[in-house]
Amino acid sequence: MNKLDLIIALRDETQISKMEATRVVEIFFDSMRNALKNGDRVEIRGLCSFFVKTYKSYVGRNPKTGEKVPIEPKKLPFFKAGKELKERTNRTSSGRVR
Structure with a gap:
């Protein structure tokens, strides 16, 4: 599974638009990156x-x-x-x- 597959699964499971699902996935990964960057x-x-x-x-x-x-x-x-x-x-x- 790659990032696009995750976006499509989220869209299909929650009935939100692909743009909204993309934003959710981006927020999730950005938050993880920032936490790791800060040593968390x-x-x-x-x-x-x-x-x-x-x-x-x-x-x-x-x-x-x-x-x-x-x-x-x-x-x-x-x-x-x-x-x-x-x-x-x-x-x-x-x-x-x-």
Whole structure:
């Protein structure tokens, strides 16, 4: 499922216009981006959580030359699946856990 599929599903489920559904999805993702940018954690109970890890600078190596290269500090977003999502992913069509 991509962003457009999500917009269409929202439109069909709620009977709102495609423009309104697009705006709702944009607000949702913008809010998530802003929260992560501010260092906040985004948690959707039963589904997942998103958070940002901060890495300090370190000295790495160029794999081709072996030369030492300084790596700048960075922040990277991470996704963690929730318990319910993990359980649903591991269920078979009969409802049993694999």
